[in-house]
Amino acid sequence: DTGVSQDPRHKITKRGQNVTFRCDPISEHNRLYWYRQTLGQGPEFLTYFQNEAQLEKSRLLSDRFSAERPKGSFSTLEIQRTEQGDSAMYLCASSFGQGRRGYTFGSGTRLTVV
Amino acid sequence: QQQVKQSPQSLIVQKGGISIINCAYENTAFDYFPWYQQFPGKGPALLIAIRPDVSEKKEGRFTISFNKSAKQFSLHIMDSQPGDSATYFCAASAAGGTSYGKLTFGQGTILTVHP
Numbered sequence: 517d518t519g520v521s522q523d524p525r526h527k528i529t530k531r532g533q534n535v536t537f538r539c540d541p542i543s544e545h546n547r548l549y550w551y552r553q554t555l556g557q558g559p560e561f562l563t564y565f566q567n568e569a570q571l572e573k574s575r576l577l578s579d580r581f582s583a584e585r586p587k588g589s590f591s592t593l594e595i596q597r598t599e600q601g602d603s604a605m606y607l608c609a610s611s612f613g614q615g616r617r618g619y620t621f622g623s624g625t626r627l628t629v630v
Numbered sequence: 631q632q633q634v635k636q637s638p639q640s641l642i643v644q645k646g647g648i649s650i651i652n653c654a655y656e657n658t659a660f661d662y663f664p665w666y667q668q669f670p671g672k673g674p675a676l677l678i679a680i681r682p683d684v685s686e687k688k689e690g691r692f693t694i695s696f697n698k699s700a701k702q703f704s705l706h707i708m709d710s711q712p713g714d715s716a717t718y719f720c721a722a723s724a725a726g727g728t729s730y731g732k733l734t735f736g737q738g739t740i741l742t743v744h745p
Contacts, residue, residue, distance in 0.1 A: 520673070524647045549729055549731070549732070549733075556737075556738070557738065558636075558719045558735030558737055559674065559719075559733070559735050560735070561732050561733065561734070563732060564731065571638050574733065597712050607673050607674075609673075612729055613742075615728070616662060616723065616731055618675075619664075619676060619733075621666075621673030621674050621675070623671065623672050624672075629737050
């Protein structure tokens, strides 16, 4: 396992469509994080999981966003009824232990809503 | 209380020069301060990190200076190289509770090193 994998790398969708992204963390990592990064800004925290439990959600995560991590392995982030303001890079990261050890980001999924 | 402010927005240095990027924070609960490097199309990669019980940490050409009383920390890149051209982010996280491991990032600094 060489790192955090995200799929797809790029997604173009029409406004109003639903999209789903996948993140495969480093296998022994128990924590998984989702961040959103818009152009020219630093990543902003969205939500995180410890094993399969979703422990915190940012206010940025509107009710159109849902994240899951079944069985504590890979995670999916779904955006329903996409809006142009959802266009961003969605980054996944994973870590182990209490949360800071081995903190590794994936290369992200670039979403463009047209 | 969660904000981390980073400056400058962009920085141009000559090869061999020193690059300095500064960050300031407000939340006194922050106890871990990493710096990340990001190339276009890639996720952020950890460069170096510091905890507030030390005032300086050096790894190769990269040094973090930390001023706890001023709530400021900075990244120094010595002997800057064209390959260092990237976007740099400072970040911070707080100990304890559900915030442990959640990173708050600065706005980023685009570094360009001219050959």
